[in-house]
Amino acid sequence: xxxxxxxxxxxxxxxxxxxxxxxxxxxxxxxxxxxxxxxxxxxxxxxxxxxxxxxxxxxxxxxxxxxxxxxxxxxxxxxxxxxxxxxxxxxxxxxxxxxxxxxxxxxxxxxxxxxxxxxxxxxxxxxxxxxxxxxxxxxxxxxxxxxxxxxxxxxxxxxxxxxxxxxxxxxxxxxxxxxxxxxxxxxxxxxxxxxxxxxxxxx
Numbered sequence: 001x002x003x004x005x006x007x008x009x010x011x012x013x014x015x016x017x018x019x020x021x022x023x024x025x026x027x028x029x030x031x032x033x034x035x036x037x038x039x040x041x042x043x044x045x046x047x048x049x050x051x052x053x054x055x056x057x058x059x060x061x062x063x064x065x066x067x068x069x070x071x072x073x074x075x076x077x078x079x080x081x082x083x084x085x086x087x088x089x090x091x092x093x094x095x096x097x098x099x100x101x102x103x104x105x106x107x108x109x110x111x112x113x114x115x116x117x118x119x120x121x122x123x124x125x126x127x128x129x130x131x132x133x134x135x136x137x138x139x140x141x142x143x144x145x146x147x148x149x150x151x152x153x154x155x156x157x158x159x160x161x162x163x164x165x166x167x168x169x170x171x172x173x174x175x176x177x178x179x180x181x182x183x184x185x186x187x188x189x190x191x192x193x194x195x196x197x198x199x200x201x202x203x
Contacts, residue, residue: 020088027061034079038078047079047080048103048116051117052097052123053088058096061086063201083106107141114143115146118151
């Protein structure tokens with residue numbers, strides 16, 4: 001069969017725009033449901049969420065946001081739409097990310113009292129950066145941090161520091177192992193000629 005030519009830059013940009021639009025719409029629906037279940041008048045405090053994924057062929061932001069909002073409701077945390085921060089197809093080692101930058105601005109402006117994240121790797125790939133952000137940017141500013149997948153809460157005494165450090169190292173190691181496995185699987189698919197078109201080698 002005839003091999004497909006690589007997609008143009010315009011085609012890639014169009015696909016990214018469509019994904020961003022689709023993500024916004026899905027997040028809007030999730031937030032509307034969250035506000036219906038937990039109105040501001042019944043919440044104990046105001047918080048925010050941060051989500052990220054690194055590969056543009058993934059689309060897990062709405063899934064992450066959904067889980068974070070469920071936990072927010074259980075904790076009595078109302079999340080305004082403007083406090084839902086996320087980055088699409090941005091690697092975790094980067095400091096300059098649109099969603100992360102908006103989160104930093106909101107934190108500095110005291111627009112949230114709690115932040116919910118799925119795991120330390122969603123914040124930063126490097127464990128020391130996740131620890132630094134949690135310690136200096138959040139807790140030092142009086143912002144509670146909740147890592148939902150590991151059930152880590154900085155409001156739970158003083159043990160959270162050592163636990164965050166341990167979990168950060170574990171998350172970083174897990175991501176590295178997953179990257180190698182995914183890359184190997186991609187190569188295997190390519191060798192079996194199952195893949196047609198472009199594909200990212202990595203995670």
